Amino acid sequence: MEIEAAISTFQDSPIECLSGWTELWLGRNQKSTLEMFERAINGRYFDGYIGKMAIYSSRQLANDMKAIAKDSLSVSFSHLPFHIEAIKACILAKEWNNALQAIQNSNLVEADNVYILFLLAVYTICSAGSKISQTLDELQSALDVYESDNHSLFGFIAQCLYRMAARNKTVLKFSRELLARANKKCRRVDYVVDELRVAVSLNDVREVTVKVKELMTMDSNDPYATLAVTLSNLMLGKVDDALAQLNFMKEANPAISDFAIYHFVAAVLAKYKDKSFEKFMKMINDSINIHIDKTQSIEFGIKYLRSLDTDFLMGIVYQIMDYAPLAPTKAPDDTLKTCERILNIIVDNCPGICQAYFILARCYFLHSEWDTADRMIEQCLQKDETIADAYLLRAEASLIKLMKGQINDADTCLNTGLSFNFSVRDSPLFHLIKAKLHKQKNELEKAADLLKSGLKIPQKEHTMNLLMQREAGNGQRMAIQLELIDCLQSMKQTVSFDRSYIVQQ
Numbered sequence: 417m418e419i420e421a422a423i424s425t426f427q428d429s430p431i432e433c434l435s436g437w438t439e440l441w442l443g444r445n446q447k448s449t450l451e452m453f454e455r456a457i458n459g460r461y462f463d464g465y466i467g468k469m470a471i472y473s474s475r476q477l478a479n480d481m482k483a484i485a486k487d488s489l490s491v492s493f494s495h496l497p498f499h500i501e502a503i504k505a506c507i508l509a510k511e512w513n514n515a516l517q518a519i520q521n522s523n524l525v526e527a528d529n530v531y532i533l534f535l536l537a538v539y540t541i542c543s544a545g546s547k548i549s550q551t552l553d554e555l556q557s558a559l560d561v562y563e564s565d566n567h568s569l570f571g572f573i574a575q576c577l578y579r580m581a582a583r584n585k586t587v588l589k590f591s592r593e594l595l596a597r598a599n600k601k602c603r604r605v606d607y608v609v610d611e612l613r614v615a616v617s618l619n620d621v622r623e624v625t626v627k628v629k630e631l632m633t634m635d636s637n638d639p640y641a642t643l644a645v646t647l648s649n650l651m652l653g654k655v656d657d658a659l660a661q662l663n664f665m666k667e668a669n670p671a672i673s674d675f676a677i678y679h680f681v682a683a684v685l686a687k688y689k690d691k692s693f694e695k696f697m698k699m700i701n702d703s704i705n706i707h708i709d710k711t712q713s714i715e716f717g718i719k720y721l722r723s724l725d726t727d728f729l730m731g732i733v734y735q736i737m738d739y740a741p742l743a744p745t746k747a748p749d750d751t752l753k754t755c756e757r758i759l760n761i762i763v764d765n766c767p768g769i770c771q772a773y774f775i776l777a778r779c780y781f782l783h784s785e786w787d788t789a790d791r792m793i794e795q796c797l798q799k800d801e802t803i804a805d806a807y808l809l810r811a812e813a814s815l816i817k818l819m820k821g822q823i824n825d826a827d828t829c830l831n832t833g834l835s836f837n838f839s840v841r842d843s844p845l846f847h848l849i850k851a852k853l854h855k856q857k858n859e860l861e862k863a864a865d866l867l868k869s870g871l872k873i874p875q876k877e878h879t880m881n882l883l884m885q886r887e888a889g890n891g892q893r894m895a896i897q898l899e900l901i902d903c904l905q906s907m908k909q910t911v912s913f914d915r916s917y918i919v920q921q
Contacts (some may be wrong), residue, residue, distance in 0.1 A: 429459030436467045444516055445474055462488070462495055469501045476715045496525050496532075503535050508716050512543035512767070530558045534573055541581050542721060545768030545799030552577075552590045559594075567607075570598035575610050576718060582762060582769045583617050584727035592618070605636040607905035619884045621651045639675040646681055653880030655689050676728070677708075678702035686733060689883055693739060695911055696752060700732060704758065716765070726762050726769060733758055733775060734885040742891040744784045744819070752779045763795075770796045786816050801836070811845050818849065823856050844870045844892040851899060860907045867900040 436452035439445075450471050456464030465488035472481035485502035492498065499522035505513035516539055522532050533555040540551040555573070563569050574594035581587035592614045599607040608630050615623035628644045640647070649658035662681060665672055672678045683699035686692050707728065714720040736758075739751040759776040762769055773796035780789035793816075814829035814908055830849055833840055840846050847870030854863035871893065 429456045429461035429464065432456045432459070433461055433463045433467055436464075440467065440470060440474070445471060459571075462492065462497070465491075466501060469505065473504065473508055473715055473717065476508065478505060478843050481505040481508060484735050494525055496522065496529065499525060500531060500535070503532075504717055507535075507538075507718075510716060510765075510777060512539060515539055515543075528558050528562070530555070530563050530569070533558050534576075537573075537577060538580065538718065538721070540589060541577065541584065541768060542766040543768040545770045545796075548584065549586050552586065556590070558858065565601065566603040567598040567604075569611065570594045570601075571604070574598070574614075575606075576722045578610070578617070579725045579727050580721045580766065582730045582766070582771055584769075584771070585618070588614055588618050588800035605631070605634045605638070605641065607667075609636065609638045609640050613640060613727070614648075616647060616651070617731070618884060619651075619716055619879075619881055621648075621881060624648050639672055639677050642669055642672055643677060643681055647883070650681070650882045651880075651884075652685055653882060655685065655882070659685050659689055674704045674706070678726075679706065680732060680735075684882055687735070687738070696735075697754070700736060700754065703732065704729075704754075708761070721765065724761075724765060726766060726772075728756050729762060730771070731883065737775065738886050740779070742894060744782050746784050749783065752783050754864055755779050756783075759829055767795075768799055770799050773799075781816055786819055789816050811840065811843070811849055814849055818852055818856065823853060827853055842873060844873055844896055846870075847873070848892060848899060849897050851903070852898075855899075855903060855906075860903050863904045864907065867896050867903060870896045871900070 432452045433456040436449050436456065439449040439452065439609075452473065453464045453467035457468065459465075465484060469481050469484050469488075472478075473832070481698040482502075482505040485498065485505045488495070488498040491501060499518065503515050503522065506512070506518050515535075519532060519536050519539065522529070522597050526532070532549075535676065537548075537551050537555050538545070540548050559566075559570070559573075571594070574591040575836045577587050578591035592611065595607050595611045596613065599611065608627055612627040612631065613626060615627060625648055629646045630640050631644050632639075636642075641661070646658045646665065648659045649655075649661060658681075662678075662685065666678075679699045679702040683696050683703060686695040686699055690696075707725070711720060711723045714723055733755050736751050741749055741752070754849065756776065756779050759772050759779065763774040763776065766772070773792050777792035777796070780786075780792060811830060811833050814826040814833070818826040826849070830846070830853070834846070847866050851863040851866040851870070854860070854866065875893075
């Protein structure tokens, strides 16, 4: 009798589990659904643990999910799905360090599992902020060995990672390669749309043109496919053509205005066609609100991070920062406040995005919040002090310290930044800060010479791409000009000749 009862219980467990999953997928996340998985667990059916954790995840009950994950691993440490759910539970709780520990535990079971390596890449991008290239290489190697024909997995991983990475060039290039392989194995419109988005983020105008032509031969309701020609025109600087295309698409497909990308494009056109800051900010705020609203009901995890789409949010930040003040101000500034709002969302959810800390530090600096700006820079450099923008961060830090009168600290900070990247000497900002240091020491001639040298630095070639991040060079050159005039006046020199020299520069 006991054997027959055990067999009966075992046979019922898969049915209970299947019923629970069916209820969950139908959105009937009720007490009875949880009881189905619990009966499966009582029958020693492992999938019952997975189902119970899925319920707690959907309810955003991180502690309950972690507790079940711990129980499941005590039952069978060698069952890899339990490790995957344990990692997800830590991510749901935003306990990134514990997530890394869970990933390391899973390696004891299977070291080269593709999905585990994908989760490690998510951790590296969203939390660590360093060793990204190394982690992606390991993921690529595992894909080549175990999933070389799985184009669907290629597309999924590429889309998740580039949307999480806030325009990190290394991640974008990795995603571009994965998408190209996926599209080669199976031509799908979803892959082409993602290829288009990656090309836009990489400022690859030629690739965008190619993908627009490809999308014209395919049917898609994706808003990026609908606005592909408009995006291409903006990257080519064709404002009138972009506006005409946007209006045409709005007439042909009124539902396009339900998407954040439509309002973003309209904001860019308001900036360059209408020259209207008020209209630009209205459309940008509409874009932000629509975008963020669509993430509110999603539990924190892979799906949420993909939907948050920091790639898109960073594009918004780049556009807004074009209106940022050139020098620190005490008065509240709408552009800076809006950027701070977006960037704080990014760093709260993805604390490994160094570029977000850098721009956030700049916003606080321009808002005259020196201590907060300094703290943002420190947090960024704790992630990776050798990132490409580290020298700029150090330069900004030295400028902040200079504002607080800490001349020696500012000089040390600037020299440290220089040690990471000698090309910082070619930055107008370096000359400006160094000159201000000399000026503080009353070394006016040295300051003036540095400022004149800064004006001689060749300007970067002007781009027609209206979607890319603008260089701060023009604002820095203007600041150098004003600083030079002030230096010459302090030296009691006649500045008429020098003013004409400055204008020529």
